[in-house]
Amino acid sequence: MQPLANAKIETAQESDLLLRSLETAVMAIHTVSADGTILWANAAELLLLGYDRAEYIGRSIVDFHVDRAAIGELLQRIIRGEKIRDHEAQLKCRDGTVKTVLIDSSGAYREGQFWHTLCFTRDITGRKMADVQLRQQASEASGHAQLYQASQTELTAQKHATEALLESQARFQAFLDNSAAVIYAKDLDGKYLFINGWYEKLFGVKSADLLGKTDFDFFPKEQAEIFRENDLHVIRTGKSLEVEEIARKGAVRLTFLSIKFPLHRSDGTIYASAGISTDITTRIQGEEASRRLAALVESSDDAIIGKDLNGIITSWNKGAERIFGYKAQEMIGTTIMRLIPTERSDEETAILSRIRRGERIEHYETVRRRKNGSLVEIALTVSPIKDVQGRIVGASKIGRDITDRRRLENEQRAVYELLTTVNRTTNLRAIFEESLKCICTCQRVDRASILISDSRGILRFEAWRGLSDTYRAAVEGHSPWARDDPAPAPIFVEDIDKARFDDALKAVVVAEGIGALAFLPLVYEKRLLGKFMICHEKPHIFVNSEIRLLQTIALQLAFAVERHRTSEALELLVDERTSSLREAVAQMEEFSYTVSHDLRAPLRAMRSYSQALLEDFAPTLPEEAAHYLHRISENASRLDKMILDVLTFSRIARAELYLEIIPLETFVRNIIENYPTLQAPLAEIRLQPLLPVLGHEPSLTQAISNLLNNAVKFVPPGVMPKIRIWTEKRGPDVRLWIEDNGIGIKPEYQHRLFSMFERINPTSRYEGTGVGLAIVRKALERMGGRAGMESDGFNGSRFWIQLKGIERESAAS
Amino acid sequence: MTTSSTTILLVEDNEDDVFIMKRALKKAGIVLPLQVVTDGQQALDYLGGKNGFADRSQFPLPGFVFLDLKLPNIHGFDVLAWIREHGLLESMRVIVLSSSAETKDVEKALSFGAHAYVVKPPEPTQLISLIKNS
Numbered sequence: 001m002q003p004l005a006n007a008k009i010e011t012a013q014e015s016d017l018l019l020r021s022l023e024t025a026v027m028a029i030h031t032v033s034a035d036g037t038i039l040w041a042n043a044a045e046l047l048l049l050g051y052d053r054a055e056y057i058g059r060s061i062v063d064f065h066v067d068r069a070a071i072g073e074l075l076q077r078i079i080r081g082e083k084i085r086d087h088e089a090q091l092k093c094r095d096g097t098v099k100t101v102l103i104d105s106s107g108a109y110r111e112g113q114f115w116h117t118l119c120f121t122r123d124i125t126g127r128k129m130a131d132v133q134l135r136q137q138a139s140e141a142s143g144h145a146q147l148y149q150a151s152q153t154e155l156t157a158q159k160h161a162t163e164a165l166l167e168s169q170a171r172f173q174a175f176l177d178n179s180a181a182v183i184y185a186k187d188l189d190g191k192y193l194f195i196n197g198w199y200e201k202l203f204g205v206k207s208a209d210l211l212g213k214t215d216f217d218f219f220p221k222e223q224a225e226i227f228r229e230n231d232l233h234v235i236r237t238g239k240s241l242e243v244e245e246i247a248r249k250g251a252v253r254l255t256f257l258s259i260k261f262p263l264h265r266s267d268g269t270i271y272a273s274a275g276i277s278t279d280i281t282t283r284i285q286g287e288e289a290s291r292r293l294a295a296l297v298e299s300s301d302d303a304i305i306g307k308d309l310n311g312i313i314t315s316w317n318k319g320a321e322r323i324f325g326y327k328a329q330e331m332i333g334t335t336i337m338r339l340i341p342t343e344r345s346d347e348e349t350a351i352l353s354r355i356r357r358g359e360r361i362e363h364y365e366t367v368r369r370r371k372n373g374s375l376v377e378i379a380l381t382v383s384p385i386k387d388v389q390g391r392i393v394g395a396s397k398i399g400r401d402i403t404d405r406r407r408l409e410n411e412q413r414a415v416y417e418l419l420t421t422v423n424r425t426t427n428l429r430a431i432f433e434e435s436l437k438c439i440c441t442c443q444r445v446d447r448a449s450i451l452i453s454d455s456r457g458i459l460r461f462e463a464w465r466g467l468s469d470t471y472r473a474a475v476e477g478h479s480p481w482a483r484d485d486p487a488p489a490p491i492f493v494e495d496i497d498k499a500r501f502d503d504a505l506k507a508v509v510v511a512e513g514i515g516a517l518a519f520l521p522l523v524y525e526k527r528l529l530g531k532f533m534i535c536h537e538k539p540h541i542f543v544n545s546e547i548r549l550l551q552t553i554a555l556q557l558a559f560a561v562e563r564h565r566t567s568e569a570l571e572l573l574v575d576e577r578t579s580s581l582r583e584a585v586a587q588m589e590e591f592s593y594t595v596s597h598d599l600r601a602p603l604r605a606m607r608s609y610s611q612a613l614l615e616d617f618a619p620t621l622p623e624e625a626a627h628y629l630h631r632i633s634e635n636a637s638r639l640d641k642m643i644l645d646v647l648t649f650s651r652i653a654r655a656e657l658y659l660e661i662i663p664l665e666t667f668v669r670n671i672i673e674n675y676p677t678l679q680a681p682l683a684e685i686r687l688q689p690l691l692p693v694l695g696h697e698p699s700l701t702q703a704i705s706n707l708l709n710n711a712v713k714f715v716p717p718g719v720m721p722k723i724r725i726w727t728e729k730r731g732p733d734v735r736l737w738i739e740d741n742g743i744g745i746k747p748e749y750q751h752r753l754f755s756m757f758e759r760i761n762p763t764s765r766y767e768g769t770g771v772g773l774a775i776v777r778k779a780l781e782r783m784g785g786r787a788g789m790e791s792d793g794f795n796g797s798r799f800w801i802q803l804k805g806i807e808r809e810s811a812a813s
Numbered sequence: 814m815t816t817s818s819t820t821i822l823l824v825e826d827n828e829d830d831v832f833i834m835k836r837a838l839k840k841a842g843i844v845l846p847l848q849v850v851t852d853g854q855q856a857l858d859y860l861g862g863k864n865g866f867a868d869r870s871q872f873p874l875p876g877f878v879f880l881d882l883k884l885p886n887i888h889g890f891d892v893l894a895w896i897r898e899h900g901l902l903e904s905m906r907v908i909v910l911s912s913s914a915e916t917k918d919v920e921k922a923l924s925f926g927a928h929a930y931v932v933k934p935p936e937p938t939q940l941i942s943l944i945k946n947s
Contacts, residue, residue: 597882601912
């Protein structure tokens with residue numbers, strides 16, 4: 001703006017024109033003094049509220065606000081220098097209505113002192129309102145212009161022109177600089193004559209830099225062209241124009257509602273276009289959001305219902321229409337109780353009282369009644385609706401139809417139960433029953449059957465629900481697939497009437513009252529095991545999701561049937577194997593018997609004849625012959641002993657074992673007493689107190705006597721065998737140790753020790769068959785124990801056997 | 814009661830075992846008359862006085878029967894059962910002779926009524942105690 005000192009008549013005239021323009025501007029503007037008195041208001045403001053100038057100007061602004069306290073406080077803030085933007089207020093109109101407006105306001109100052117407020121009031125009751133205003137505005141514009149022309153003349157006449165102009169100029173300065181709209185004037189070429197401070201705020205270009213330049217210097221060409229076009233329209237027509245303009249400058253993109261109007265010289269010719277452009281970007285976005293929200297509500301599958309605290313319906317969307325069957329016009333203004341089944345009428349009272357307390361109710365699952373009387377399962381979410389003051393005035397209710405979800409849940413549960421049954425039991429009856437239940441649940445029918453292929457490949461009824469004997473007898477044996485079809489496909493007869501198959505069969509099906517049928521083959525590894533059938537009363541379209549579910553059931557059923565067959569076959573096989581094993585055992589026993597009787601006889605004879613020769617012909621026998629006869633006899637004895645040991649081994653290996661508590665100490669003592677070789681003076685045995693074990697007496701006797709005999713046998717010549725015996729607790733087991741002072745066994749041989757016919761020492765030095773330790777190991781294995789040994793190969797050996805101990809003993813110790 | 818005329822019946826099919834038995838008796842100094850039959854059927858015929866064994870002066874009822882178990886035709890256990898069924902266990906002592914030392918076999922023989930069980934080969938000392946002490 002040009003400094004006041006340089007005010008020329010032309011400038012004054014320009015300011016005057018702008019003042020008149022503000023007076024006729026579409027935006028409501030007023031000024032208020034520090035005590036709240038309305039000093040001035042333009043036509044738009046008076047029009048907005050419906051008052052005459054006299055009814056409005058000079059009165060307190062507080063009288064026109066619904067919230068008196070708020071406006072008083074707002075005024076104080078402005079006086080303190082605060083700039084107010086988008087303050088929402090409610091204004092009382094002359095006709096008694098209340099308008100909701102947004103106020104932008106700031107203080108105007110004169111010589112550093114607060115002068116008055118400058119308030120721009122935007123009606124947000126609707127943009128339509130602005131349109132009406134505009135049209136009225138346009139018709140009144142010329143009238144107002146004349147009025148102000150007259151007022152100007154009067155001022156001149158009073159010779160206060162200069163003062164008036166100065167004041168006018170100052171007021172304008174304040175108006176323009178504090179306006180939250182871009183206010184500008186451009187000459188006929190589009191060069192800026194004037195622009196206010198708001199422009200700078202929005203686009204960061206100083207107003208002074210714009211003067212003399214056009215929009216083409218600041219905006220992209222396409223935009224500048226549009227601005228120019230609008231300006232030219234105003235100049236050409238001489239009429240004001242309301243238009244939405246988009247201004248883009250760098251990253252800033254703003255939408256303006258521009259009121260453009262011509263500026264006339266006193267002779268009526270147009271010399272400029274002017275405009276007031278209000279930034280409505282936020283409002284547009286808000287409206288957009290509301291529109292989207294409204295569309296969302298309308299298109300939602302869920303029922304979205306508004307109601308007041310008395311349960312009276314205030315809004316009703318398409319989703320509600322779809323779920324409940326009532327139209328919006330049928331429901332709005334009536335009670336929500338129409339939807340609630342009588343037995344649940346208490347629910348609404350409870351919901352409303354929770355809403356009154358400000359609570360939100362989420363996923364409340366309940367049942368409501370449709371227009372046609374049927375029930376629908378729904379999940380409700382109910383939230384309180386608050387008014388501007390935050391008071392709860394109603395509730396929004398979102399209802400989701402969960403009938404489908406319930407159905408899905410039931411289906412899933414049925415399939416899950418079938419899977420569990422199939423996994424838990426091999427009982428085909430139980431599996432068939434569960435399958436029928438599952439099929440009927442998933443298809444919502446009460447008739448189904450399961451047929452299984454018999455040994456001749458004919459499908460026979462195995463389980464069924466709701467099918468007559470006549471029907472079953474008539475259809476049994478009919479199969480839609482060949483017996484050897486490797487990939488039989490499911491068959492769906494959606495409408496019996498229209499289906500083409502055997503007339504006689506069709507008659508039976510129709511007589512049974514069946515409208516639709518499905519046959520699902522039970523296939524396992526390309527073999528048709530059977531099928532299941534579903535009977536619908538009425539024609540039925542089998543959709544993909546149903547078919548997939550039925551195929552899952554078929555798969556499980558086929559698996560169960562096959563598993564049952566396999567297990568039957570397996571049992572048969574086990575029976576066969578068991579009997580052949582029994583036979584083998586019997587043969588083995590016979591073989592042992594033969595060995596023990598027949599194999600030993602020739603050895604006995606060899607020994608006896610050798611003995612007889614030695615005894616009867618001793619005097620005539622050469623010494624060498626006698627020696628040979630001894631060797632024959634000894635070898636026969638040795639072979640006989642080996643046979644006996646092998647027999648012992650095989651007896652222990654197959655004997656039926658029963659374990660009993662064996663008091664090891666007396667047990668070992670008895671064994672020692674049976675063998676003179678284990679007693680003094682041939683051997684010295686030190687027996688420590690021994691823990692009892694669980695064992696099989698004959699097997700344990702065999703094992704311990706073998707170990708003890710080994711212990712005394714393998715000593716260097718001339719050494720007196722010394723043996724120490726003790727037990728040791730090892731967890732639940734007891735280990736019996738037998739330590740000797742014998743020749744020991746080198747570690748490298750120890751692994752061979754317990755094998756059959758293994759001998760570490762040459763036969764010549766230590767007599768033995770090589771079966772003794774194999775018997776020990778086998779006996780321990782059979783009793784659930786273990787055997788082992790330790791030796792460094794020089795200082796004797798420590799053999800051990802380990803068996804289950806007796807818990808009682810461990811508790812006592 | 815053993816007298817000098819008490820007959821011993823040996824039921825044994827293996828001639829080597831017959832030899833061993835005879836030699837053991839000789840070594841034991843037992844000189845009682847010995848009759849030998851070589852299978853189960855012959856044993857039954859002898860004891861029943863049938864099929865050429867009717868002459869009791871030639872084939873007197875024995876005081877001791879040494880019975881092999883594994884016999885052709887009729888098994889030793891069947892012969893033992895027959896003896897028991899015919900109430901002959903009172904008048905004669907039956908000693909089972911067997912190659913088997915298996916407890917199972919010993920127990921079975923004793924349960925069938927055998928008075929003693931001898932694992933082959935019989936030792937002279939055993940025979941003395943069996944015959945002289947009865």
